[in-house]
Amino acid sequence: MNAPLALLAELTHRCPLRCPYCSNPAELTRASAELTTAEWSRVFTEAAALGCLQTHLSGGEPTARRDIVDITAAAHQAGLYTNLITAGVLLDAALLSRLTAAGLDHVQLSVQDADTTNAENIGGMPGAHARKRTAAQLVREAGLPLTINAVVHRQNLHNLQAIIDLARAWGAARLEVAHVQYYGWALANRDALLPTRAQLDEATRIVNAARGELRIDYVVPDYHAHRPKPCMGGWGSRFLAVAPNGDVLPCHAAQSITGMVFPNIRDTSLHDAWHHAPAFNRFRGTAWMPAPCQGCERAEIDWGGCRCQAFALTGDAANTDPACALSPHHAVLADALEKAATNTFRYREFS
Numbered sequence: 001m002n003a004p005l006a007l008l009a010e011l012t013h014r015c016p017l018r019c020p021y022c023s024n025p026a027e028l029t030r031a032s033a034e035l036t037t038a039e040w041s042r043v044f045t046e047a048a049a050l051g052c053l054q055t056h057l058s059g060g061e062p063t064a065r066r067d068i069v070d071i072t073a074a075a076h077q078a079g080l081y082t083n084l085i086t087a088g089v090l091l092d093a094a095l096l097s098r099l100t101a102a103g104l105d106h107v108q109l110s111v112q113d114a115d116t117t118n119a120e121n122i123g124g125m126p127g128a129h130a131r132k133r134t135a136a137q138l139v140r141e142a143g144l145p146l147t148i149n150a151v152v153h154r155q156n157l158h159n160l161q162a163i164i165d166l167a168r169a170w171g172a173a174r175l176e177v178a179h180v181q182y183y184g185w186a187l188a189n190r191d192a193l194l195p196t197r198a199q200l201d202e203a204t205r206i207v208n209a210a211r212g213e214l215r216i217d218y219v220v221p222d223y224h225a226h227r228p229k230p231c232m233g234g235w236g237s238r239f240l241a242v243a244p245n246g247d248v249l250p251c252h253a254a255q256s257i258t259g260m261v262f263p264n265i266r267d268t269s270l271h272d273a274w275h276h277a278p279a280f281n282r283f284r285g286t287a288w289m290p291a292p293c294q295g296c297e298r299a300e301i302d303w304g305g306c307r308c309q310a311f312a313l314t315g316d317a318a319n320t321d322p323a324c325a326l327s328p329h330h331a332v333l334a335d336a337l338e339k340a341a342t343n344t345f346r347y348r349e350f351s
């Protein structure tokens with residue numbers, strides 16, 4: 001069995017923004033149920049022992065935690081490369097200086113759009129865009145490498161070239177342009193977010209033209225695809241996430257698969273969760289696969305696609321991802337594209 005390469009540490013679900021595509025689960029974890037600093041410290045030590053090389057300190061908004069500096073120090077002391085994935089609106093020079101001293105290696109800053117009005121409508125937080133610009137400047141002044149993350153969809157794709165220009169102007173070494181993946185909040189907002197085929201083709205042209213001037217990672221949407229992506233490089237193969245309440249997950253969206261029981265770090269070690277938990281072993285390898293994946297030449301290339309998407313669109317996580325044209329459920333994607341007509345968001349919020 002492979003060792004996981006990276007640990008996604010979802011430190012909290014709290015966030016000042018309310019993005020309608022947020023990858024956090026529909027049922028958000030409250031602060032009172034979050035892991036403590038000491039528990040996170042144990043997670044990092046066990047992750048390093050398991051073979052993880054890096055951790056993404058994420059959320060929600062990770063800097064919403066008062067102990068973010070201690071958590072960063074614990075990850076660094078465990079020997080992990082530390083990447084802060086942040087909306088940037090709570091970062092100031094003093095906090096960044098303490099994070100840098102604690103061993104922070106890299107910052108990924110999310111932007112909702114290059115246009116301030118549209119960005120703040122999407123993120124649901126007035127004043128956020130200017131704070132992000134300041135955060136980018138502070139990260140550069142601290143000498144940390146900066147990646148800009150832009151989640152793209154029907155409501156901001158018309159500004160993609162401007163987003164690329166913004167990433168350059170803000171001093172990013174890398175830009176991640178990720179089309180929305182539809183589960184959780186994004187699935188609830190799918191009708192407002194799905195791009196048209198023309199938008200997708202234009203976005204791909206713009207990204208390809210900009211490559212070379214800036215390193216761009218491009219994540220394409222499934223709804224216009226004929227074959228699925230190798231989600232997470234295969235379930236329980238390379239990736240490990242720990243949710244704010246300590247649930248250990250093979251993928252950050254796995255809690256959307258209702259009925260699956262995930263191990264919790266308060267009851268088990270990360271080693272036992274990774275190697276022995278039934279939830280991790282459920283979709284490893286190819287033996288679990290149904291037709292048409294069983295025996296397909298791409299079975300060990302795309303691993304049957306995304307289990308969360310299969311569950312969201314067919315009600316059974318063991319089905320072939322409907323993004324595959326060979327899936328008997330493939331038509332649900334075309335139906336969704338046809339019906340996507342609203343421009344109104346349902347914002348992320350605690351229930």
Ligand code: SF4
Pocket residue numbers: 015016017018019021022023024059060061087110348
């Ligand atoms: S996607 Fe938006 S709401 Fe969700 S954690 Fe990131 S900034 Fe916050």
Ligand code: SF4
Pocket residue numbers: 227228292293294296297298299300302303304305320321324325326327
């Ligand atoms: S049938 Fe399964 S393994 Fe084959 S291409 Fe489709 S999703 Fe991939």
